[in-house]
Amino acid sequence: MRVGDLQRIAAEIGRRRVVVLSDRYPPDSGGGAELSLHLLMREPALRDQSLVVTFDKSLPGPRRREIDGVDVLALPMNAAWPLHRMSQDQVERLKARRYGLKWPKFLAEAAACALRDPKIHGPALGLRLVGDPPGGVRMAHATVPEGRVQPEIRTVLDAVRPDVVHADNARSIMMAADVLAERAEPLVAFVRDHRFTSLRFDQALGPPDDALTFRERLAARCARAALAYRQACLRRATAVIATSAHLAETLAEIVPAGRLKRLPLEPVELPQHGLGAGGESFSILVVGTLTRNKGQAHLLEAWPEIVARIPNARIDFAGQGEARSEIERVARRLGVTDRVTLHGHVTGETLARLYRDCDVVALPTLWSEPFGRVPLEAGAAGRPVVAYASGGLVENVLDGVTGRLAPSRDVVAFAEALADLAADPQTRRRMGEAGRARVAEAYAPSRLADQLAGVWDEAAGTDAPQRSHA
Numbered sequence: 001m002r003v004g005d006l007q008r009i010a011a012e013i014g015r016r017r018v019v020v021l022s023d024r025y026p027p028d029s030g031g032g033a034e035l036s037l038h039l040l041m042r043e044p045a046l047r048d049q050s051l052v053v054t055f056d057k058s059l060p061g062p063r064r065r066e067i068d069g070v071d072v073l074a075l076p077m078n079a080a081w082p083l084h085r086m087s088q089d090q091v092e093r094l095k096a097r098r099y100g101l102k103w104p105k106f107l108a109e110a111a112a113c114a115l116r117d118p119k120i121h122g123p124a125l126g127l128r129l130v131g132d133p134p135g136g137v138r139m140a141h142a143t144v145p146e147g148r149v150q151p152e153i154r155t156v157l158d159a160v161r162p163d164v165v166h167a168d169n170a171r172s173i174m175m176a177a178d179v180l181a182e183r184a185e186p187l188v189a190f191v192r193d194h195r196f197t198s199l200r201f202d203q204a205l206g207p208p209d210d211a212l213t214f215r216e217r218l219a220a221r222c223a224r225a226a227l228a229y230r231q232a233c234l235r236r237a238t239a240v241i242a243t244s245a246h247l248a249e250t251l252a253e254i255v256p257a258g259r260l261k262r263l264p265l266e267p268v269e270l271p272q273h274g275l276g277a278g279g280e281s282f283s284i285l286v287v288g289t290l291t292r293n294k295g296q297a298h299l300l301e302a303w304p305e306i307v308a309r310i311p312n313a314r315i316d317f318a319g320q321g322e323a324r325s326e327i328e329r330v331a332r333r334l335g336v337t338d339r340v341t342l343h344g345h346v347t348g349e350t351l352a353r354l355y356r357d358c359d360v361v362a363l364p365t366l367w368s369e370p371f372g373r374v375p376l377e378a379g380a381a382g383r384p385v386v387a388y389a390s391g392g393l394v395e396n397v398l399d400g401v402t403g404r405l406a407p408s409r410d411v412v413a414f415a416e417a418l419a420d421l422a423a424d425p426q427t428r429r430r431m432g433e434a435g436r437a438r439v440a441e442a443y444a445p446s447r448l449a450d451q452l453a454g455v456w457d458e459a460a461g462t463d464a465p466q467r468s469h470a
Helices: 003-013 032-041 088-096 102-116 118-130 140-146 150-160 170-182 214-235 245-251 296-301 303-309 324-334 348-357 374-380 411-422 425-442 445-460
Strands: 018-022 050-056 063-067 070-076 164-168 187-191 239-242 260-262 282-287 313-318 340-344 360-363 385-388 403-406
Touching: 003 063, 003 070, 003 150, 018 032, 018 150, 018 170, 032 445, 050 150, 070 088, 070 150, 088 102, 102 118, 118 214, 140 170, 140 214, 150 170, 164 170, 164 445, 170 187, 170 214, 187 445, 239 245, 239 445, 245 260, 282 348, 282 374, 296 313, 296 324, 296 411, 303 411, 313 348, 324 340, 348 374, 360 374, 360 411, 374 385, 374 425, 385 411, 403 411, 411 425
Parallel strands: 018 050, 018 164, 050 070, 164 187, 187 239, 239 260, 282 313, 282 360, 313 340, 360 385, 385 403
Antiparallel strands: 063 070
């Protein structure tokens, strides 16, 4: 990419009061975090004063877009370590060439990293050779300070001269903290998950397992260095927003007093439709990326418990991920493939239809969910939720009001909660109506956008909002 291309585009954009840095942004990603950010950013209170800067692995150069009135500047995404000084597009072009030219480049860059900073990159190279342990290790401490995008972010900031930089989610927070280390712009950090408190790639909380093997000791060393780097980046923020009380509690020992704010900035739109017509089956909908953390296979393993109480039950899984093959194996082993549908990744009207046509939304989450957007989407669609009482789900599922909570991993109690709702259509309707009213009152996009605008004003040191850019 020619530097002049980015300078020209940034100059055309002109001054913006806030630059919002996000790992991904619709339409390049349809995850809940990205959707939440977009629903906020398209509100006039935020849209009219900001520029969203994001990253796209398919781009060879910068591209400016407008999405629902939101001004978006997409930059090429970094490749993974040790090719992190290249864009993902450059790596894909290397892979497409003959003779496997990616691997000589990979080995050369890995060796150069190890020579340049053996304390950090040496263990990272060793871990790459022996293999990640279960749970994985994040290598942000090795990749962020040397990434290719930092000069590009500085170019954008120099051109648009923001009063505030807002970084949404962990990788963007780390990049912003690195870029702003010698700059004056205040940083608002929006934390959505456990990457600032967990040593593991899967974000499991709690102390690490005992390190016995060489691989485990090496992984523990890398994981501690990476976590220390992430936490040091977060401490540089002027304000840190946590979406749930649970998440705020995990961050309390990391973020300096007075900088941590608990704001559930997860807007949800109310769909303009009625309830589904219903059917002969009792339809259970599970929404989320298919992973062990989300517990889809765990729930399906409990099928005998469920069907013993709900003979006409069926399950729809909306989402894609690494656990899909395991879910398919469990369904075949139990002989219930005719009652289980895996829809893959769905968004928009397809997801709205699944919410509309189900009887209850189930969340068999096995980890400490940082927030939990799905209960709010279910409530917006007028559907009750059954979930394990863990993490942010305790806040977003009001037990006995908008759904039912079961003790974590107590599959019998979970099945009983589903059965109680299956036998009581009036309670399902009452809970669905309560969930919809709660979303309308507390999670309207305009209401939450005003709250975030207030955080930006405070970070910028202004008493009165200045919501325009000339």
